[in-house]
Amino acid sequence: MKAREVMEIHSIEADVLVVGGGLAGANAAMGAAEKGASVVVADKGKIERSGDIGGGVDHFMAFLKEGPEWDTQDAFLNYVERVGRGTGHLSIIESLYCAELDDALKRMARIGNPLTQADGTFYRTKSMGQPGTYWINFNGKRLKPCLGRAVRGLGCTVLDKVMMVDLLTHEGSVTGGLGFHIRTGDFFVIQSKATIIATGNTNRLYENPRINPFNTWLCPFDTGDGQVMAFRAGAALSNMEYMRMTLLPKGFAAPGFNALVGMGGRFLNSLGEYYMEKGHPMGNRAPRYDVVFHTLEELRTGRGPVYIDCRGLETRDLSHLKASLGYDKDTLPDYLEQRGEDLASKPVEITVSEGMQAGPTEVTGSGIKVDRHSAATLPGLFACGDAADHNRCVHGAVTGGYKAGKSAADHARTLKHAARAASASIRGSVDRFMAPLNRRAGYPYRQIENAIRKIMAEHVGPLRTDQGIRTGLDKLARLENVLDEMRAGDLHELMRTHETRSLLQVGQMMGHAALFRQESRNRPYHHRLDYPETDNERWCGLVVLRKETGQVNCSFEPIVYR
């Protein structure tokens, strides 16, 4: 198709623009709309089923103040400090998560997807280094449809299937964004008093052990678009050096195995050894990065394949598991059945997932640097969910998303009107973002993406050195030179082409941050072979990235604990 001939440009004004309508974005839209703001939400998919939990989810981390000493805010923040030392300010987590938690739990019930069981109680489990049963296991298969209905019911303008590609700025403030409809090619110019980035983490960035790059743990359509837009506009990012990994079934990157460990699943190697039970004082319930680190060691030393063994689970847990395994990934029961697996009778082979840009723990994030009010370092810009550096996971998206929405609405109220973008510059931007569609010849996005994934895995992966990272950055720079030579055959490929651009830029940010941090922290998420120890004297804090004269500039921001 010749997009240039059929495309229309639509102009919309709103108090608040939310980029990304996943779990965080949908909660942000609710937070802003319930404060009276006019809201536009744009998403590449349809908000009822988009993002990491579009098909369902089964876990939410919370302290519930039900009595035990570990079930309090203080104990929770101690846990954050222990597993995430040097990766997040407790004061920000207190504001974005702890202070919002009660309201978040009530809100999920209010919209029709409570976190309780049918009898009104919470089903709680413990893993990942928690001092008590912080995971609430629940049926979240209708959570996104319920949120979608709530967002539309509040009168928000929802732009489904609209990919945002750039932010508008005016005199150093963010004043909205630009995007295109992936089916019609129409362009949207959204002018807003406040803009919230809620585009998730970055996937499809590392070589995938399951061959297909779209067979990822988290949503493969989350490609760091928002982080890149924010960085380009001048916002600071942090914690970008952490390459997150997790443990998943061998052939299918399905989440849902968290629950197995919480209920008593054990990690087993091919010599019949329960390797976490000898490798870590907390055993199978050690922090996630430790479990991944030890599993990588098992595989590296030839003790694979590795398995999760659920044969010892109690009958109560096994029957709960049978009913709930499809909550986190709707198709996981189909997969296990078609593969001939039975959790109750034999161990299931697992492996370490692909790498991704995401927070170093379940309680500290990676991405756009935010303060106690979810505000980024540019006026008018906010961030939440996995795209923000102090938000992570389901619990972070629900609490921090709503907080970002409220803060954005408050900011919007201080402004009379949104700044207007010059129409000439809009026209130029539209032509630039549509250009891959009009090229007669060029590289398909997959060719560039495959190279990015290989470079990232080989040079900015789980074992890093100064020389290796520099080599990776050189190679990424070579690819950057051909980004403008990609060709898209249709609008779907145009979307993927823009995603490829985001991937490359996220990869570069990760490389620069990983090079700068001369220590190891939360291994294997940032493991420097030339600086293998964690150095809390020098490096207890955030590596902050900013764009300066077109380059990635790194600085260090210490975190002080009381």
Add this chain to the structure above:
Amino acid sequence: MPPVFDSEACMGCGTCEDVCPADAIYMETINGEQERPYLKYPDECWHCGSCRQDCPEGAITIRFPPDMLSI
């Protein structure tokens, strides 16, 4: 290549196309009149199961490809 569409049970409502987060499902016209879904980008399916959950006719099953079932 999941999902698999049962074209007898399908009423052509387009819900699966609408909710697919991969933009992988498209509708096509069969026999000059009926609208039916097809998987245009099978490699990009995330197996999230949204199409199956939301199909009002229960016309979608999930069949995993041999690489995912064997490696």
